[in-house]
Amino acid sequence: MTLFGRPLAEIGPVVSMALCAGAVPLLVLFRKLPNLREATSLLVAVTNFALVLFLYDAWKRGVPIGTHIATLAPGFQLAFRADALGLLFALVASGLWILNTLYSIGYMRAHHEQHQTRFYACFALSIAAVMGAAFAKNAFTMFAAYEVLSLVTYPLVIHAQTPEARAGAKRYLTYLLGTSIGFQLPALFLVWHLGNGSLDFTTGGLLHGSTASAGLLTFTFVLYVAGLAKCAVMPFHGWLPAAMVAPTPVSALLHAVAVVKMGVFGVSRVVLDVFGTDTLSRIGANDILIGAACFTIVVASLIALAQDNLKRRLAYSTISQLSYVLLGVALLVPAGVTGGIAHIGAHAVSKITLFFAAGAIYVAVHKTKVSELDGLARRMPITMTAFAVGALAMIGLPPAATMISKDWLLKGAAAGPNVFVLVVLGTSALLNAAYFLPIVWRAFFKPLPEGAPTGRQEAPWPCVVALAATALLTIALFLFPDGLLHLAQEAAGYVATHGGGH
């Protein structure tokens, strides 16, 4: 297939971004025609997903993907390509965007939200930025996409424009811009310097075989990870609970999937393709990341236990789960890396389900607190069943996809010298059970409060369809994990490659 006389696979990543960003003028044009505006959003989301699927297929067939846009300074290029890790991220984000758009239509309308055109336009721009990061060929392109994502999600966080929304959004952008300018940019600069003027992601590591001192390399690594604050590793996690003031569709897709996953995706890139597992294990810098990730996993879960606000509890759970990815990647053994990367996809489908459910509860019965959910399963059976699936996923029980990724994580932890990681993973599973199962138990087995209405009261159908779909996806990825695992293994270098992709 060709477009403008060039193979579609070659320019696919750019077309995808242009498609998402190009939706914005149409959305603005249709601002007075909500049905047409939402139809445009959906159509673009579906087309974009189809395009990413096409790229996935092309990658499997070994067709070269990507193109070079411009060299802005020596060794400093705007360029795109596709590999297993990037495709996994792109597939997850673009696929869930469709369901999230559907969900948004139900949520935003039922809620009579203001500024809906701005909302859909910024959403489209966010996905464009995610595509840019997923298909980035080098660290600069990823950095640019990372910054754009911070900026275009800002209007989504401040959406309600209430004093809380302003305060939350301020915290959000201060953390994200402050760390990316203060840490990531200098790290990028150091990598450029250490990598002899190159920033290209390289299998095995751009800095593989670097003769720089271990101290400098470790410093650069720590600086880089701190600069990727979207991964919400402690102590750079404060922005994520603050971002929960956004409308739920934003929390669901961006602050459970796209934005936070860009953080862990970025760290995976840094570990695998910038430093390389060999270099990191030589200098031992991964131990710092393992330590930070383990700390975050346990402490974020402990904080989550104490939250009564459902979205905040979910937010701290996200912080904890993101560190699973960091932990897996930091183990530096193929099984661990596979588990970490597979967790990007597995956690995405299950956490978005939980957020969808939380938003549906808010829309349908206006409840935001865990303590208010008694007996709710009788009024919202579909929503609460989906929530239960998501809750099982957080613990890592069947029939949820996260069981697969956590299984690989355990394999990776057992293989390495850091056996205490097994203890951390075990503790975390128990903690997750402690703060998710009571919610399920409340909803299903406690009676409704006295005097409360008892009739069925599900959220608008687009919301229900969306959350049912993501719950089914969570189960489907458990039953048929091969595609996800294959991408993760490929990214981790776990199996001998077959059929190209480099």
Place this chain on the structure above:
Amino acid sequence: MHEHLPVLVIVVPLMTALLIPLLSRFGGVRTAWTLVAAALGFSTYASWALLARVGQEGFVRYAMGGWLAPTGIEYVVDPLNAMVLVMVSSVGVLATLWMARGLAVDLAPERRSGYLTVFLLFVTGLMGITITGDVFNLYVFLEISSITSYVLIGMGRRRQALYAGYSYLIVGSIGATFILLGIGYLYQATGTLAMADLAERLPELFHQRNVLTAFAFVTVGLAVKMALFPLHGWQPSAYSQAPAGASIFLAATATKVSAYTLYRFVYTIYGPRFLIDVLPTARDLILVSACAGIVFGPLLALRQSDLKRLLAYSSVGQIGTIVLGVVLLDPAGTAGGILHMWNHAAAKGALFCVAGALAARTGGTRVKDLAGLGRRAPWTGATVTIAGLSMIGVPLTAGFQSKWLLATGALEAGMPLVVPVLLLSSLFTVIYVWRIGMLVWFAPDDVEPKVTSEVPWSMRIPGLVLAGLCLVLGVTSWAGTWAQAAAEALLR
């Protein structure tokens, strides 16, 4: 005609400026505006054509009246001044377009023709400084541009404008006198005024006291004219009091032409070895004041409640960034400084267009009057947002590219401390750009916007074009390639 472009680019607007008082008797301001637009349109065409020719031939020389230098005056165009020429003339045309409807914002009808004449002379003066290959001729054009700029500033609507113009006149005259003295010393030492001859003769005379003194005089004089920290005192009042249309052009280009002149003196006339081998102290001094400006400019901008003053202080920082390229004396750093002239002209020009729109709608330029602007004037809101992001140096905007080049250049030049300085200034810039962005887009719903509607398209387009440039230059390598060619030519 094409071989005469180097001189026509100056002569056409110069002669037109003389004709305006005569011809504007017929048709008034409209005639005057048309003449200015036509003259600057021609100059813009000519400078782009020169840029293209420099791209092919590397160099364009033009001997005035057929008298070869050093007897006559020579105009020399290399990639560096072709770039500056394109910048000055193009922003001149955009500012003229803005003035088509924008003159009414702050000028009484009877003053407009005169104002346009002076404006055209001002642009011509700056273009003359840029293109000439003779230091005395440079001084003449410098005086043309200086005197006209005092007048332009003094024509502002408020009484303070007279004071601002007058204090700039005092300080600017001292600066210009310093430059003249420096040129005098150079003539005394070498017996020539042609830049090419000076460049040849100076290296043997480097240790003569008058050659060293000349450098000091010229540098300090230029530092005043370009408002390099801590000699920037005149600039905030001058920018904020000048009429809106003039301030767009003034802020976008005027100080940059002085910075260009410093590049010329350091690289072409004295040669890069001078600062390295003979006078490293001067290099350190310029570096320190550039870095101080880079940090303190945006820091002072944070405290301003007037948009034009805020932007003026931010210019103090940006000019420091441009001057960094002079002292880094390294291909990447020099290219970064040169590129930053273009990038900052685009961003600052766009921002002053917005300040002009604000003046047109509210009668003032208070920052807080931006509240709710995005709701009623989304195009203007987009302009200020994009240009602001480029000022920060967000990746994919023009500002990032030049700052990156400067940072890499600083590392190569063994001045790694410049990198955190650049980072710090970006972080400070984030604060005020964010504040403006919040006002423009996220003002509380109960705030009634002071800007109730867009300005006419002729006043919107210049800002949008410049803001668009901030994006286009940020994702293409075109400008960077030119800047690198210019740096290479300077360092050869």
